[in-house]
Amino acid sequence: MALASVALVWWLDLALRWTFEPALLWRNALPVFLVMLLIYGLSGRALMALLLGGGIARLVFEVNAIKELNLDEPLLPGDLVLWHQVLHNMGFFAHYTGHRLVLLLLALLAAMAVLWAIWRLEGRWRRPHWVARASWIVLSLLLLGTLYRGIGPWREAYADEALPDFQLWDPIDSVQHVGFMAGLVRMSQEADTTIPKADELLVRDFAARHIADLKARMTRQPPADLPDIVVVQSEAFFDPGVLKDMDYGVFVPNFEQLAATGITGNLTTPTYGGGTIRTEFETLTGYPMQAFPSVVYPYYGLVGGWMPAVPRRLAALGYSTTLYHPFSGSFWNRRQTMPELGFQHAYYRQAFAGAERAGEYISDRALFDYVLAHLDDGGSGPHYAMAITMENHGPWDFDVGMLANVLGRRPLPKSLSAAGTEEMVYYLSHLVNGDAALGDFAKRLLARPRWTVLMFYGDHLPALPSAFADLHFDDDGLEVQEHTRYMLVSNRPLAPRKLDLSSYDLPALLFDTIGLPEDGYLAFDSVARQAWAQNHYQDGVKYGQVLFNAAQLEVACRRKLDAAGDCGSVPSQDQPQPGVARKE
Structure with missing residues (x-):
């Protein structure tokens, strides 16, 4: 799953594809890996975790591409508040997806069929004990939560020294230099402070x-x-x-x-x-x-x-x-x-x-x-x-x-x-x-x-x-x-x-x-x-x-x-x- 996460973000993110910087690769791959690990803990199925986690990552990158095209801005932590807006105004937002909406729907149907087949297939294989699965769930949730909040060593791992080309006030340029997933983590960490302290x-x-x-x-x-x-x-x-x-x-x-x-x-x-x-x-x-x-x-x-x-x-x-x-x-x-x-x-x-x-x-x-x-x-x-x-x-x-x-x-x-x-x-x-x-x-x-x-x-x-x-x-x-x-x-x-x-x-x-x-x-x-x-x-x-x-x-x-x-x-x-x- 770790190797698949690295390969996936390298393939999906043009900011990473044209250069090979291990430090940027693992910082972008880590959120994807942790999602896969969470799915593995919940399902006990390794192939399911790989495919479903990879599919979620691909979907997020597609939505990000649509937003960048129309607004010249990447997905941001604050976009989460709009989930109900999207659900209740699908017709409005569909205008911005163009042919991507049809492709996304077809891909979703195909993915559901494949996931159902894998679910049935892996159900016959031996799965980890529930204690091990519970450990993966707790670990992945703990790491995801602390990662996006910037708690402990994570803030230093995504600080300016680690991401020297990141500028909070220019998110589109930042993700084009440090990668979309790493930029999203950094912006999530910064979003905790909504009102800066005034001079x-x-x-x-x-x-x-x-x-x-x-x-x-x-x-x-x-x-x-x-x-x-x-x-x-x-x-x-x-x-x-x-x-x-x-x-x-x-x-x-x-x-x-x-x-x-x-x-x-x-x-x-x-x-x-x-x-x-x-x-x-x-x-x-x-x-x-x-x-x-x-x-x-x-x-x-x-x-x-x-x-x-x-x-x-x-x-x-x-x-x-x-x-x-x-x-x-x-x-x-x-x-x-x-x-x-x-x-x-x-x-x-x-x-x-x-x-x-x-x-x-x-x-x-x-x-x-x-x-x-x-x-x-x-x-x-x-x-x-x-x-x-x-x-x-x-x-x-x-x-x-x-x-x-x-x-x-x-x-x-x-x-x-x-x-x-x-x-x-x-x-x-x-x-x-x-x-x-x-x-x-x-x-x-x-x-x-x-x-x-x-x-x-x-x-x-x-x-x-x-x-x-x-x-x-x-x-x-x-x-x-x-x-x-x-x-x-x-x-x-x-x-x-x-x-x-x-x-x-x-x-x-x-x-x-x-x-x-x-x-x-x-x-x-x-x-x-x-x-x-x-x-x-x-x-x-x-x-x-x-x-x-x-x-x-x-x-x-x-x-x-x-x-x-x-x-x-x-x-x-x-x-x-x-x-x-x-x-x-």
């Missing part, structure tokens, strides 16, 4: 040097006339003009025209190809995901009802807060999380029954029409609406269907391969369709007599591996390093300007532009951005560290920071909680 002195020193600005923002009185606020998180939105042989604005003319009237720029987001909730979490709370490197999915374990998120802050000012998302409320755990963040109402897929679709999902136009209808019927008070689109959700290699002619005279680069053309035609058709819907939506929204602010941003770049490999980006960067776009516009005068931001900066930008009070971490974000601009955008890493540590400090103590950089405010959980109404 409190760094935060307090920054606060001491900017205390006047912090106090001014925290005590700022809101405008007497509060605007309606509409935030649109657009699925996989970016301007293809960042690609070679493609021009800016050709496929998103409405966005570019609107953006020119307000605040706009590039947006750095914490995910690529998927993982929408990482960007969503940042834009709702202002906390950078980089401050919590071991947290993969913030809606599982990190979010709490105490957090002073954007909807919770606005509800305290008298806003009605509503979420619109034409997909399952259980997906990404939104049904539980959104009320904790302050949304009083939520409309999910069933509320959009019969709505127009564009391909696989509800169209952006249908979603925007729904938002407008509810804004106009929602009473006289100020409204905060967040719309999360679905139309241009991946994978992006489907038949474009009814949108076949939407690209019109917009030519595609001749350097695209057949696979790249398929991806770009599907993606761009929905991008153009969504951009037209945005133009119509903004025209009607901003024509309303009430003061209205619209924030629109893309949550991440789409995973178009073939197209990106064919075209390359203007700056010759990797797709995971590229930016989406955002804009903040209003039907009241707003000085146009270009400002490149990270997605965690958007809440502070929104509050600062309207003139709303910014307390706690939100004030630190605005003051840090202001100080960075006054420093001519030098030493960005220094200001980033201030924000990361301020976020860690506020989340760890579960209270909003005061102007001195201390967690001295009244706990947010003691404040009145808004009521919640949800409609599927």
